Amino acid sequence: MSPLVLDDAGAAIARSGQAYIGGAWIDLCDGEMLPVVNPATGDVVAKVAAGTAADLDRAVAAARAAFPAFAASPVEDRLALLERIHALMLGRAELLAQTLVLEMGATISHARAAHIPLAAAHVQAAIGVLRDYDFLTMRGSTAIVREPIGVCGLITPWNWPLYQIAAKVAPALAAGCAVVLKPSELSPLSAILFAQIVHDAGAPAGVFNLVNGTGAEVGAAMAAHSDIDMISITGSNRAGVLVAQAAAPTVKRVTQELGGKSPNLMLPDTDFDKAVPLGVLSAFRNVGQSCSAPTRMIVPREHLAQVEAIARATVESIIVGQPGDPETMMGPIANHAQYRRVQAMIAVGMEEGARLLCGGPGQPEGLEQGFFVRPTIFSDVTSAMRIAQEEIFGPVLVIIPYDDVDQAVDIANDTIFGLGGHVQGADLTQARAVARRIRTGQVHINHPAWDAHAPFGGYKRSGNGREYGAFGFEEYLEVKSILGFA
Structure with a gap:
């Protein structure tokens, strides 16, 4: 037995x-x-x-x-x-x-x-x-x-x-x-x-x-x-x-x-109303505790305000609560050490000058017991910031604006990691070309269905x-x- x-x-x-x-x-x-x-x-x-x-x-x-x-x-x-x-x-x-x-x-x-x-x-x-x-x-x-x-x-x-x-x-x-x-x-x-x-x-x-x-x-x-x-x-x-x-x-x-620090690169022709909520929820799936979570959302600068508004609204719809409740969408961080890591990295983001869009340090109201965290999004993030380079492993998303597609690809590849990546765009030919340029072991175009036979593993570290x-x-x-x- x-x-x-x-x-x-x-x-x-x-x-x-x-x-x-x-x-x-x-x-x-x-x-x-x-x-x-x-x-x-x-x-x-x-x-x-x-x-x-x-x-x-x-x-x-x-x-x-x-x-x-x-x-x-x-x-x-x-x-x-x-x-x-x-x-x-x-x-x-x-x-x-x-x-x-x-x-x-x-x-x-x-x-x-x-x-x-x-x-x-x-x-x-x-x-x-x-x-x-x-x-x-x-x-x-x-x-x-x-x-x-x-x-x-x-x-x-x-x-x-x-x-x-x-x-x-x-x-x-x-x-x-x-x-x-x-x-x-x-x-x-x-x-x-x-x-x-x-x-x-x-x-x-x-x-x-x-x-x-x-x-x-x-x-x-x-x-x-x-x-x-x-x-x-x-x-x-x-x-x-x-x-x-x-x-x-x-x-x-x-x-x-x-592990990784996976990019989610949104091309200028992306349907942002559809792609941004999916991107936020993908980054926060399993409370952000996924090595391939797309926690760097790389978006055209001219669409930054639109992306921010959609992302904030998406977070506001997330039900954080007790994990045994079928209505709960996000439970606690899995252990105390990781909880402390997530809180510390949220503080780092604020110290680095990233703009806090929603969430932040501390615990959600009414969930002070246990290892609950507030779903957090930073914007105006640069690749030089620690929150853009280090794997946080919690519900923390960074939004990085770009001016042209070549710069976006450079941002996507500007990390020691190379596990997963996402590309969003209406022009499938362009999305495929960009996916080929991302240096990761797996790339998802327009949030496809999961495939148990798709090889999974990393480039670089x-x-x-x-x-x-x-x-x-x-x-x-x-x-x-x-x-x-x-």
């Missing part, structure tokens, strides 16, 4: 300090527990085990022992496993959604509409890729064979906890890898539920393992471990650098998705490698050439 149960109030409670290793829930080497805080109240609602390097050793040993048989398993077996995981995720969707509300303050409406279905969609995408993938192709008499890379250490963040777990675990299992998962210690409860789903789906013992703990302890040990063949991390730039440094002596593969669809799947494969095969 999972070390997670529900009390009569529906709160997720972590039982004894355990990890999921070798197909079973087992006690850890140390009895230390980590608090899980409800960001809507600031109360500790659960405690989870703090794993150690010794616990990681056990998990890696289990994965290493399970890998050969799983790597050789028929594609049909892996497809069936992923289909059972997908079905169980959908069947337990409400439990997962309520857990996300509790552990990271996701609104129940957003958890139900985005966090859970998009996570399940990554499993479905892995199924689709695996079903049609050709692991052996021929070039003349040479065979090109793609094989699972081995044991994978997966490090996932607190802002989209279940989504990022599915985006990594599903393709890794589809490829035939064995995995050890270390979720964020700030939002670990959904990971426990996911581990139980994998167990109930009948994954072979050792193929999937879960060790909770801190980045400094479990994450560092994972990156340096000689029996882990690959690390995939989604997190801060600082965390990604530390993982890469620790992984270097063992020359393991490291894929990183490390936003990381290395790609996730989602076939590109994400192939990160978990090695390439072997066999000459004289034919």
Whole structure:
């Protein structure tokens, strides 16, 4: 049984300090527990085990022992496993959604509409890729064979906890890898539920393992471990650098998705009445806690006043409140450290001379308990300002005016990051041309539908490698050439 149960109030409670290793829930080497805080109240609602390097050793040993048989398993077996995981995720969707509300303050409406279905969609995408993938192709008499890379250490963040777990675990299992998962210690409860789903789906013992703990302890040990063949991390730039440094002596593969400061470039022919509200809501989705959030709105100077009026009206329509209320559109920041960061950066924007359009420091009226912030927009921002360069990771949008399209592209690219980008415009030919000039791993034109198969990853300091669809799947494969095969 999972070390997670529900009390009569529906709160997720972590039982004894355990990890999921070798197909079973087992006690850890140390009895230390980590608090899980409800960001809507600031109360500790659960405690989870703090794993150690010794616990990681056990998990890696289990994965290493399970890998050969799983790597050789028929594609049909892996497809069936992923289909059972997908079905169980959908069947337990409400439990997962309520857990996300509790552990990271996701609104129940957003958890139900985005966090859970998009996570399940990554499993479905892995199924689709695996079903049609050709692991052996021929070039003349040479065979090109793609094989699972081995044991994978997966490090996932607190802002989209279940989504990022599915985006990594599903393709890794589809490829035939064995995995050890270390979720964020700030939002670990959904990971426990996911581990139980994998167990109930009948994954072979050792193929999937879960060790909770801190980045400094479990994450560092994972990156340096000689029996882990690959690390995939989604997190801060600082965390990604530390993982890469620790992984270097063992020359393991490291894929990183490390954040961004994504531009939303509005061309002069944009339908601003339509595009600006969508841009504001996209920037503030998940309380702005998305690495690809388009938090720099780059607009023609002659339309600045119009954009400001629409943006302000959009913010005034946002309902900030308790995340369990279906009417709430924006809940709290997910944890106290990030709350303090957001407040500090709002103060920086004001000190830098940016014009505060709406929001500002402090908490919304009536929401003084918990980690709630006021949706904030600054205008007359320049690229030299910290609020235009640093990832704030909260509902803070900056509006930057431009005089011509070349300048707009320069502004869009004037950042150390290169994860996501948006282009708005009526002339699709021009929008496509501008999208090609933006130095990011993904660009959205006119707010298209989300695509689970569109490769996602960064240029520059936003990381290395790609996730989602076939590109994400192939990160978990090695390439072997066999000459004289034919």
